[in-house]
Amino acid sequence: xxxxxxEILVEKSRAGNQQAFAVLLERHTDYCYSIVYRMINVKAExxxxxxxxxxxxxxxxxxxxxxxAKFTTWLYxxxxxxxxxxxxxxxxxxxxxxxxxISEDHNGFxxxxxxxxxxxxxxxxxSLTELQKAVFVLREIEEMEVVEVSYITGxxxxxxxxxxxxxxxxxxxxxxxxxxx
Amino acid sequence: MEADNYKKIIEQLRQQKPQLENxxxxxxxxxxxxxxxxxxxxxxxxxRVAASxxxxxxxxxxxxxxxxxxENRLAIEQRVSPNELQNNVDWQCRQTVNEIVASLFETNAxxxxxxxxxxxxxxxxxxxxxxxxxxxxVSDMLERIKLISPNDFQTYQSGEDIHLNAWQLRREYGxxxxxxx
Numbered sequence: 001x002x003x004x005x006x007e008i009l010v011e012k013s014r015a016g017n018q019q020a021f022a023v024l025l026e027r028h029t030d031y032c033y034s035i036v037y038r039m040i041n042v043k044a045e046x047x048x049x050x051x052x053x054x055x056x057x058x059x060x061x062x063x064x065x066x067x068x069a070k071f072t073t074w075l076y077x078x079x080x081x082x083x084x085x086x087x088x089x090x091x092x093x094x095x096x097x098x099x100x101x102i103s104e105d106h107n108g109f110x111x112x113x114x115x116x117x118x119x120x121x122x123x124x125x126x127s128l129t130e131l132q133k134a135v136f137v138l139r140e141i142e143e144m145e146v147v148e149v150s151y152i153t154g155x156x157x158x159x160x161x162x163x164x165x166x167x168x169x170x171x172x173x174x175x176x177x178x179x180x181x
Numbered sequence: 182m183e184a185d186n187y188k189k190i191i192e193q194l195r196q197q198k199p200q201l202e203n204x205x206x207x208x209x210x211x212x213x214x215x216x217x218x219x220x221x222x223x224x225x226x227x228x229r230v231a232a233s234x235x236x237x238x239x240x241x242x243x244x245x246x247x248x249x250x251x252e253n254r255l256a257i258e259q260r261v262s263p264n265e266l267q268n269n270v271d272w273q274c275r276q277t278v279n280e281i282v283a284s285l286f287e288t289n290a291x292x293x294x295x296x297x298x299x300x301x302x303x304x305x306x307x308x309x310x311x312x313x314x315x316x317x318x319v320s321d322m323l324e325r326i327k328l329i330s331p332n333d334f335q336t337y338q339s340g341e342d343i344h345l346n347a348w349q350l351r352r353e354y355g356x357x358x359x360x361x362x
Contacts, residue, residue: 018215025208030201037199046199047207054211059218121194141194172187 002026006071013061021061025054028072032079038137039083041122049086053079069151077152080134087130124174128167135160136167274357275347281318282347288312297346301337322350329354 001009001023012020029050036053037046056078057064064074125133131153138149139160146157155163201207282298285291290307291298300319309316326343327334330353337343350356 016219018212018219021215022208022212025211029204029208030198033201033204033207034198043202047201051207051211051214055214055218058211058215117190117193118197121190140191143195168187175187175190 007066010061010064010066010071013058014064021058024071028075029054031072032075035076035137035142036079036083038141039080039133040086041126045086046083049082050079053082056082069148073148073151076138076148080138080152084130084134087133091130120175120178121171123178124171125167127170127174131155132163132167132170135163136171139164140168271357274351274360277360278347278350278356281322281350282345284315285319285345288315292342294344295346297344297349299342300345301342302340322354322356325356325359326354 001019004012004020004023006024006027009020009024013024032053033046033050036049037043040046040049053075057075060078064071069077125136128136134153135149135155138144138152139146144152146160149155149160150157153160285298286293288308288311290311291300291304293299300323305316305319308319322345323334323337326337333343
Protein backbone atom coordinates (compact mmCIF):
# COMPACT_ATOMS: atom_id res chain seq x y z
CA UNK A 1 0.00 0.00 0.00
CA UNK A 2 2.88 2.38 0.84
CA UNK A 3 4.21 2.19 -2.72
CA UNK A 4 0.94 3.33 -4.30
CA UNK A 5 0.56 6.83 -5.72
CA UNK A 6 -1.60 9.49 -4.09
CA GLU A 7 -4.16 9.20 -6.90
CA ILE A 8 -4.69 5.48 -6.31
CA LEU A 9 -4.78 5.94 -2.56
CA VAL A 10 -7.37 8.69 -2.95
CA GLU A 11 -9.50 6.41 -5.12
CA LYS A 12 -9.27 3.66 -2.52
CA SER A 13 -10.10 6.13 0.26
CA ARG A 14 -13.12 7.26 -1.71
CA ALA A 15 -14.32 3.65 -1.61
CA GLY A 16 -13.98 3.72 2.18
CA ASN A 17 -10.57 2.06 2.46
CA GLN A 18 -9.19 3.30 5.78
CA GLN A 19 -5.80 1.67 5.24
CA ALA A 20 -5.28 3.70 2.09
CA PHE A 21 -6.24 6.84 3.95
CA ALA A 22 -3.81 5.97 6.74
CA VAL A 23 -1.03 5.90 4.15
CA LEU A 24 -2.04 9.33 2.87
CA LEU A 25 -2.10 10.54 6.47
CA GLU A 26 1.36 9.10 7.12
CA ARG A 27 2.69 10.65 3.92
CA HIS A 28 1.40 14.21 4.27
CA THR A 29 1.00 14.94 7.98
CA ASP A 30 4.46 16.43 8.49
CA TYR A 31 4.32 18.91 5.62
CA CYS A 32 0.74 19.84 6.46
CA TYR A 33 1.78 20.43 10.06
CA SER A 34 4.73 22.53 8.87
CA ILE A 35 2.42 24.90 6.97
CA VAL A 36 -0.13 25.15 9.76
CA TYR A 37 2.47 25.60 12.48
CA ARG A 38 4.23 28.41 10.58
CA MET A 39 0.89 30.22 10.46
CA ILE A 40 -0.40 29.44 13.94
CA ASN A 41 2.85 29.26 15.94
CA VAL A 42 1.17 27.26 18.71
CA LYS A 43 2.10 23.61 18.76
CA ALA A 44 -1.05 22.14 20.32
CA GLU A 45 -3.37 24.31 18.25
CA UNK A 46 -1.52 23.44 15.04
CA UNK A 47 -1.82 19.73 15.88
CA UNK A 48 -5.55 20.11 16.48
CA UNK A 49 -5.98 21.90 13.17
CA UNK A 50 -4.03 19.22 11.29
CA UNK A 51 -6.13 16.55 12.97
CA UNK A 52 -9.40 18.32 12.09
CA UNK A 53 -8.17 18.92 8.55
CA UNK A 54 -7.54 15.20 7.96
CA UNK A 55 -10.91 14.25 9.45
CA UNK A 56 -12.57 16.80 7.14
CA UNK A 57 -10.62 15.41 4.19
CA UNK A 58 -11.91 11.91 5.01
CA UNK A 59 -15.47 13.18 5.25
CA UNK A 60 -15.31 15.12 1.98
CA UNK A 61 -13.03 12.87 -0.04
CA UNK A 62 -15.91 11.79 -2.29
CA UNK A 63 -16.39 15.40 -3.37
CA UNK A 64 -12.68 15.87 -4.20
CA UNK A 65 -12.18 16.62 -7.89
CA UNK A 66 -8.76 15.44 -9.05
CA UNK A 67 -9.24 17.39 -12.31
CA UNK A 68 -9.17 20.69 -10.44
CA ALA A 69 -6.21 20.16 -8.12
CA LYS A 70 -3.76 17.66 -6.68
CA PHE A 71 -4.77 15.88 -3.51
CA THR A 72 -2.03 17.66 -1.54
CA THR A 73 -3.18 21.07 -2.77
CA TRP A 74 -6.72 20.22 -1.70
CA LEU A 75 -5.48 19.02 1.68
CA TYR A 76 -3.39 22.15 2.25
CA UNK A 77 -6.31 24.35 1.24
CA UNK A 78 -8.48 22.74 3.92
CA UNK A 79 -5.75 23.00 6.55
CA UNK A 80 -4.83 26.57 5.60
CA UNK A 81 -8.43 27.73 5.74
CA UNK A 82 -8.80 26.15 9.15
CA UNK A 83 -5.64 27.91 10.28
CA UNK A 84 -6.95 31.23 8.95
CA UNK A 85 -10.21 30.67 10.86
CA UNK A 86 -8.24 29.91 14.02
CA UNK A 87 -6.21 33.12 13.62
CA UNK A 88 -9.41 35.12 13.14
CA UNK A 89 -10.95 33.58 16.26
CA UNK A 90 -7.78 34.30 18.18
CA UNK A 91 -7.93 37.94 17.08
CA UNK A 92 -11.42 38.24 18.54
CA UNK A 93 -10.33 36.92 21.91
CA UNK A 94 -9.74 39.17 24.92
CA UNK A 95 -6.30 40.69 25.34
CA UNK A 96 -5.52 38.70 28.49
CA UNK A 97 -6.16 35.52 26.54
CA UNK A 98 -3.89 36.71 23.76
CA UNK A 99 -1.10 37.31 26.20
CA UNK A 100 -1.50 33.75 27.43
CA UNK A 101 -1.35 32.46 23.88
CA ILE A 102 1.73 34.51 23.11
CA SER A 103 3.56 33.25 26.16
CA GLU A 104 2.59 29.68 25.25
CA ASP A 105 3.73 30.46 21.75
CA HIS A 106 7.05 31.50 22.93
CA ASN A 107 7.63 28.37 24.98
CA GLY A 108 6.35 26.01 22.26
CA PHE A 109 8.33 27.73 19.62
CA UNK A 110 11.48 27.77 21.66
CA UNK A 111 11.14 24.13 22.55
CA UNK A 112 10.45 23.15 18.98
CA UNK A 113 13.06 25.16 17.17
CA UNK A 114 15.33 26.51 19.81
CA UNK A 115 16.23 29.20 17.38
CA UNK A 116 16.34 32.91 18.05
CA UNK A 117 16.08 33.68 14.38
CA UNK A 118 12.79 31.86 13.98
CA UNK A 119 11.44 33.55 17.05
CA UNK A 120 12.27 36.87 15.43
CA UNK A 121 10.49 35.86 12.26
CA UNK A 122 7.51 34.75 14.32
CA UNK A 123 7.36 38.15 15.91
CA UNK A 124 7.84 39.81 12.55
CA UNK A 125 4.88 37.94 11.02
CA UNK A 126 2.60 38.46 14.03
CA SER A 127 1.45 41.84 12.72
CA LEU A 128 0.39 40.41 9.35
CA THR A 129 -3.26 39.77 8.51
CA GLU A 130 -4.38 36.13 8.26
CA LEU A 131 -4.28 36.16 4.46
CA GLN A 132 -0.95 37.96 4.33
CA LYS A 133 0.45 35.39 6.71
CA ALA A 134 -0.96 32.52 4.63
CA VAL A 135 0.46 33.95 1.41
CA PHE A 136 3.82 34.66 3.08
CA VAL A 137 4.09 31.11 4.45
CA LEU A 138 2.92 29.35 1.29
CA ARG A 139 4.67 31.47 -1.31
CA GLU A 140 7.73 32.86 0.43
CA ILE A 141 8.69 30.08 2.84
CA GLU A 142 7.18 26.95 1.25
CA GLU A 143 7.79 28.28 -2.27
CA MET A 144 4.57 27.04 -3.71
CA GLU A 145 3.44 27.99 -7.24
CA VAL A 146 1.09 30.97 -7.57
CA VAL A 147 -1.60 28.71 -9.04
CA GLU A 148 -1.40 26.43 -6.02
CA VAL A 149 -1.45 29.33 -3.55
CA SER A 150 -4.42 30.75 -5.45
CA TYR A 151 -6.32 27.46 -5.09
CA ILE A 152 -5.45 27.18 -1.40
CA THR A 153 -6.26 30.74 -0.36
CA GLY A 154 -8.92 31.55 -2.94
CA UNK A 155 -7.04 34.73 -3.92
CA UNK A 156 -6.27 35.86 -7.46
CA UNK A 157 -2.70 36.05 -8.75
CA UNK A 158 -2.72 39.83 -8.34
CA UNK A 159 -4.05 39.65 -4.80
CA UNK A 160 -1.35 37.12 -3.96
CA UNK A 161 1.29 39.42 -5.42
CA UNK A 162 -0.02 42.43 -3.46
CA UNK A 163 -0.34 40.51 -0.20
CA UNK A 164 3.14 39.09 -0.60
CA UNK A 165 4.59 42.51 -1.30
CA UNK A 166 3.06 43.98 1.86
CA UNK A 167 4.01 40.92 3.94
CA UNK A 168 7.63 40.96 2.74
CA UNK A 169 7.92 44.68 3.43
CA UNK A 170 6.54 44.37 6.95
CA UNK A 171 8.58 41.32 7.83
CA UNK A 172 11.72 42.92 6.49
CA UNK A 173 11.16 46.10 8.52
CA UNK A 174 10.40 44.13 11.67
CA UNK A 175 13.43 41.95 11.23
CA UNK A 176 15.54 45.02 10.62
CA UNK A 177 14.46 46.38 13.98
CA UNK A 178 14.83 43.17 16.00
CA UNK A 179 17.99 41.88 14.40
CA UNK A 180 19.44 45.27 13.45
CA UNK A 181 19.90 44.21 9.84
CA MET B 182 23.13 44.04 1.94
CA GLU B 183 19.86 44.27 3.82
CA ALA B 184 18.11 42.28 1.11
CA ASP B 185 20.78 39.61 1.22
CA ASN B 186 20.28 39.19 4.97
CA TYR B 187 16.53 38.88 4.49
CA LYS B 188 17.07 36.21 1.84
CA LYS B 189 19.45 34.36 4.13
CA ILE B 190 16.91 34.36 6.96
CA ILE B 191 14.17 33.09 4.68
CA GLU B 192 16.48 30.45 3.25
CA GLN B 193 17.32 29.34 6.78
CA LEU B 194 13.60 29.12 7.58
CA ARG B 195 13.04 26.97 4.52
CA GLN B 196 15.69 24.58 5.70
CA GLN B 197 14.24 24.30 9.22
CA LYS B 198 10.93 22.47 8.90
CA PRO B 199 8.84 22.43 12.07
CA GLN B 200 8.63 18.84 13.25
CA LEU B 201 5.74 17.11 14.94
CA GLU B 202 6.78 15.95 18.38
CA ASN B 203 4.37 13.06 18.52
CA UNK B 204 3.29 12.41 14.98
CA UNK B 205 2.14 8.83 15.63
CA UNK B 206 -0.24 9.96 18.37
CA UNK B 207 -1.80 12.52 16.04
CA UNK B 208 -2.23 9.92 13.30
CA UNK B 209 -3.78 7.44 15.72
CA UNK B 210 -6.21 10.06 16.91
CA UNK B 211 -7.22 10.92 13.35
CA UNK B 212 -7.79 7.24 12.53
CA UNK B 213 -9.77 6.73 15.76
CA UNK B 214 -11.99 9.67 14.97
CA UNK B 215 -12.56 8.33 11.45
CA UNK B 216 -13.47 4.88 12.78
CA UNK B 217 -15.84 6.34 15.38
CA UNK B 218 -17.46 8.50 12.76
CA UNK B 219 -17.86 5.53 10.47
CA UNK B 220 -19.65 3.47 13.10
CA UNK B 221 -21.87 6.45 13.96
CA UNK B 222 -22.65 6.99 10.29
CA UNK B 223 -23.39 3.25 9.93
CA UNK B 224 -25.90 3.47 12.76
CA UNK B 225 -27.38 6.60 11.21
CA UNK B 226 -27.63 4.76 7.89
CA UNK B 227 -29.39 1.81 9.55
CA UNK B 228 -31.81 4.18 11.27
CA ARG B 229 -32.52 5.88 7.95
CA VAL B 230 -33.16 2.52 6.24
CA ALA B 231 -35.41 1.37 9.11
CA ALA B 232 -37.34 4.64 9.01
CA SER B 233 -37.77 4.33 5.23
CA UNK B 234 -39.08 0.76 5.57
CA UNK B 235 -41.46 1.87 8.32
CA UNK B 236 -42.77 4.72 6.19
CA UNK B 237 -43.23 2.40 3.19
CA UNK B 238 -45.04 -0.17 5.32
CA UNK B 239 -47.27 2.53 6.78
CA UNK B 240 -48.08 3.81 3.31
CA UNK B 241 -48.75 0.24 2.12
CA UNK B 242 -51.02 -0.44 5.09
CA UNK B 243 -52.85 2.83 4.50
CA UNK B 244 -53.31 2.06 0.80
CA UNK B 245 -54.45 -1.49 1.58
CA UNK B 246 -56.95 -0.21 4.16
CA UNK B 247 -58.28 2.29 1.65
CA UNK B 248 -58.72 -0.38 -1.02
CA UNK B 249 -60.19 -2.83 1.49
CA UNK B 250 -62.71 -0.23 2.67
CA UNK B 251 -63.54 0.66 -0.91
CA GLU B 252 -64.04 -3.01 -1.81
CA ASN B 253 -66.23 -3.50 1.24
CA ARG B 254 -68.28 -0.48 0.37
CA LEU B 255 -68.62 -1.71 -3.20
CA ALA B 256 -69.67 -5.14 -1.96
CA ILE B 257 -72.33 -3.57 0.25
CA GLU B 258 -73.56 -1.46 -2.65
CA GLN B 259 -73.66 -4.58 -4.84
CA ARG B 260 -75.68 -6.40 -2.24
CA VAL B 261 -78.14 -3.51 -2.29
CA SER B 262 -78.36 -3.71 -6.07
CA PRO B 263 -77.89 -7.33 -7.26
CA ASN B 264 -77.78 -6.29 -10.93
CA GLU B 265 -74.52 -4.44 -10.17
CA LEU B 266 -73.06 -7.51 -8.52
CA GLN B 267 -72.97 -9.59 -11.68
CA ASN B 268 -70.99 -9.15 -14.76
CA ASN B 269 -73.34 -7.29 -17.01
CA VAL B 270 -73.06 -9.58 -20.08
CA ASP B 271 -73.37 -12.72 -17.93
CA TRP B 272 -76.43 -11.33 -16.24
CA GLN B 273 -78.08 -10.44 -19.58
CA CYS B 274 -77.35 -13.95 -20.89
CA ARG B 275 -78.85 -15.50 -17.78
CA GLN B 276 -81.98 -13.38 -18.25
CA THR B 277 -82.31 -14.23 -21.96
CA VAL B 278 -81.80 -17.96 -21.39
CA ASN B 279 -84.31 -17.93 -18.55
CA GLU B 280 -86.79 -16.19 -20.86
CA ILE B 281 -86.23 -18.85 -23.58
CA VAL B 282 -86.63 -21.71 -21.10
CA ALA B 283 -89.76 -20.04 -19.69
CA SER B 284 -91.26 -19.80 -23.17
CA LEU B 285 -90.36 -23.50 -23.77
CA PHE B 286 -92.18 -24.38 -20.55
CA GLU B 287 -95.25 -22.44 -21.71
CA THR B 288 -95.74 -24.32 -24.95
CA ASN B 289 -97.77 -27.54 -24.96
CA ALA B 290 -95.76 -28.96 -27.82
CA UNK B 291 -92.78 -29.81 -25.60
CA UNK B 292 -92.73 -32.18 -22.63
CA UNK B 293 -91.39 -30.63 -19.41
CA UNK B 294 -88.98 -32.71 -17.33
CA UNK B 295 -87.57 -31.46 -14.01
CA UNK B 296 -85.94 -28.05 -14.67
CA UNK B 297 -85.95 -28.42 -18.46
CA UNK B 298 -87.85 -29.75 -21.51
CA UNK B 299 -87.48 -32.80 -23.75
CA UNK B 300 -86.99 -32.09 -27.42
CA UNK B 301 -87.36 -34.59 -30.25
CA UNK B 302 -88.32 -34.46 -33.92
CA UNK B 303 -92.03 -35.07 -33.40
CA UNK B 304 -92.21 -32.39 -30.66
CA UNK B 305 -90.54 -29.97 -33.02
CA UNK B 306 -93.18 -30.62 -35.68
CA UNK B 307 -95.91 -29.81 -33.15
CA UNK B 308 -94.01 -26.69 -32.06
CA UNK B 309 -93.74 -25.52 -35.66
CA UNK B 310 -97.51 -25.59 -35.87
CA UNK B 311 -98.15 -24.05 -32.45
CA UNK B 312 -95.50 -21.32 -32.23
CA UNK B 313 -93.54 -20.58 -35.41
CA UNK B 314 -91.42 -17.90 -33.76
CA UNK B 315 -90.36 -20.19 -30.93
CA UNK B 316 -89.80 -23.02 -33.45
CA UNK B 317 -87.37 -20.80 -35.38
CA UNK B 318 -85.55 -19.97 -32.19
CA VAL B 319 -85.27 -23.61 -31.08
CA SER B 320 -84.11 -24.54 -34.59
CA ASP B 321 -81.30 -22.01 -34.24
CA MET B 322 -80.50 -23.57 -30.88
CA LEU B 323 -80.30 -27.00 -32.50
CA GLU B 324 -77.89 -25.60 -35.10
CA ARG B 325 -75.73 -24.37 -32.23
CA ILE B 326 -75.92 -27.79 -30.52
CA LYS B 327 -74.89 -29.36 -33.82
CA LEU B 328 -71.73 -27.27 -33.76
CA ILE B 329 -70.89 -27.47 -30.08
CA SER B 330 -72.04 -30.98 -29.21
CA PRO B 331 -72.44 -33.20 -32.33
CA ASN B 332 -73.24 -36.30 -30.23
CA ASP B 333 -76.30 -34.65 -28.71
CA PHE B 334 -77.39 -33.51 -32.14
CA GLN B 335 -77.03 -37.06 -33.51
CA THR B 336 -79.24 -38.27 -30.65
CA TYR B 337 -81.81 -35.72 -31.78
CA GLN B 338 -81.41 -36.73 -35.43
CA SER B 339 -81.95 -40.37 -34.55
CA GLY B 340 -85.40 -39.43 -33.17
CA GLU B 341 -84.55 -39.65 -29.49
CA ASP B 342 -85.17 -37.01 -26.82
CA ILE B 343 -82.61 -34.51 -25.79
CA HIS B 344 -82.95 -32.71 -22.50
CA LEU B 345 -82.51 -28.95 -22.37
CA ASN B 346 -82.37 -26.77 -19.27
CA ALA B 347 -81.06 -23.26 -18.54
CA TRP B 348 -77.73 -24.44 -17.14
CA GLN B 349 -77.03 -26.64 -20.20
CA LEU B 350 -77.83 -23.82 -22.55
CA ARG B 351 -75.50 -21.41 -20.76
CA ARG B 352 -72.62 -23.68 -19.80
CA GLU B 353 -72.70 -26.75 -22.05
CA TYR B 354 -73.72 -25.20 -25.31
CA GLY B 355 -72.18 -21.73 -24.72
CA UNK B 356 -75.32 -19.80 -25.54
CA UNK B 357 -73.93 -16.65 -23.93
CA UNK B 358 -71.36 -16.31 -26.72
CA UNK B 359 -74.03 -16.97 -29.30
CA UNK B 360 -76.38 -14.37 -27.77
CA UNK B 361 -73.62 -11.78 -27.58
CA UNK B 362 -72.71 -12.31 -31.24
